[in-house]
Each structure stands twice: as C-alpha cells, then as structure tokens.
Amino acid sequence: MVSLAPKYRPMQRVFEALASSVRRQILAYLSHTELNAGEIAARFAMSKASISQHLSILEAAGLVESERRGQFIFYRQVPDNLVNALHGFVQEACPKGRPLKRESAALAEKGSRTDNR
Amino acid sequence: MVSLAPKYRPMQRVFEALASSVRRQILAYLSHTELNAGEIAARFAMSKASISQHLSILEAAGLVESERRGQFIFYRQVPDNLVNALHGFVQEACPKGRPLKRESAALAEKGSRTDNR
C-alpha cells in the first residue's frame, strides 16, 4: 500500500509532459537553440493554439521557460531540470549495476542535487 | 513540419508507460527483485485487475517481462531497456554540455547501442 505522490509533484508533471511525442520533439528543438512560439509552431502540422498549449504544459513541468522580447515570446529549455528529473527517476527505478544507474550515482556523489523527485 | 513518430514506436510506448505514477512505482519495486502479480497488487490500494492492466502496459513497452512459475506469474524488469530508452531520448532532447548528456555520449561511444528510438 504505497501512498502515491500527488499529481502536482514535479516528477509527475515532468513525466506527463514527456508522454507526448509533440512535446518531446519540442524539447529536442529547444536543445540546440531558443525559438519563439511561431517558429516552433511552424515545425508542426498543428494549430498555433495547440502548440501554445503544449508549451504551457512543458513550462508548468519546469522543463522550459519563456521570455517576451518585443512582439515575440521566446522559449528555451530550463537547464538541468530534465536531467535532474530523469536522474531522480533512474535512481529509484533502474536495476543496480546498469550503466545509466552507475553514471547517475556518480553524478549524485558530486553534489549539485536539486532533487526533483 | 516534422513527421511525428507513429504511436506504436518503442520510444512512445516507453514514455506513455512512464507517465503513470503507479507504473513508475511498480518499476521501482521491480528494480530490486522480481515479484509476482499478487505481491505487486498488494502494495497498492487498487484492484488486482487494474494492476494487471498496468503490468501489461509496462510489458508492451518492453520495460518488464513475465514468466509463469506454477500458480504465480512473476514480473521483472527487462534489463537495459529503460536505460536505453532514456538514453536515446536524452541524446535528442538534452542541451549539449549537460552532465547526463556527456555521460550518455560516453556510453554511446562504447558501443552496445540497441537504439530504442
């Protein structure tokens, strides 16, 4: 009988955000550069309104942040947050001795734990 | 205009599987040991039928595998698959120069790429 984490916990929001391939693709675009909402929307066969909604979900999950500059609103990844969330998860869910687990453990050792779980 | 990956692609199934906190918790339980369906269900305030459904989603995503031994059906994590899926994702979606990214790149260098993307 585990008491499950409430829905609003950071970890939950992150994984819900990552469940959509559209949102994962947006994150991939933002891994190289920042882009404004229109530039992002132009890369999908979907209305701007829908992309805007996806962006707000990514933002609520703490994975991206936005900044208005003049007429445009630019989006960029929040550094570390995605890594930290995945790291926290891998910590609990990956079998011991697996590569990513070992790497994450090493990472944890070094400090800099923001603990997104 | 990106052509999004079809829904049945491994990566998509993995992230859909991870979107549920129940399923992530199951993975966490299975990281230490294998458990039969009843033992897993006993840890949640939820019907056995529902847990069975969650298990089948995890199995369809390739994250766990099951084996009947007599009266019981045992579940265990499929080694590497979770790590590989996350690794593939991090590869595309995490900003360059971030810790996990560098670690993953090093991992990729070593070969053993199953490429779950």
Next chain:
DNA sequence: TCGTTGTTTAGGAAATTTGCTAAATATCGA
C-alpha cells in the same frame, strides 16, 4: 474431479487529454 487461489479479460463509467476554431490580449510600425 472439485474447490480454492492467482491472474487476466471483458465491458462500462468517469476523468483526462488533445486538437480545433473563435475570440481576446499584446506589441509593433505607420
């Protein structure tokens, strides 16, 4: 073989997600 235990499948209701169009808000440039 029968009854019991372990697990899944079937069917359905409630909640959530996803996409759309239309309308609202914000900024720019003339």
Next chain:
DNA sequence: TCGATATTTAGCAAATTTCCTAAACAACGA
C-alpha cells in the same frame, strides 16, 4: 491611434486513460 502580426485563452467535441466489478482462465492440492 489604427491595422497587422504574434501569441494565448475559452469553449467544445473526440479520443484515450483509468479505474471498477464480474466473469473467464490456469494451476494447485485433496
């Protein structure tokens, strides 16, 4: 200030997810 451009918010329909109960299936032990 007006009109055009950029983006979000509102409201809604369709699809999906999640959980439940009841029934079916599988294996054990007497």
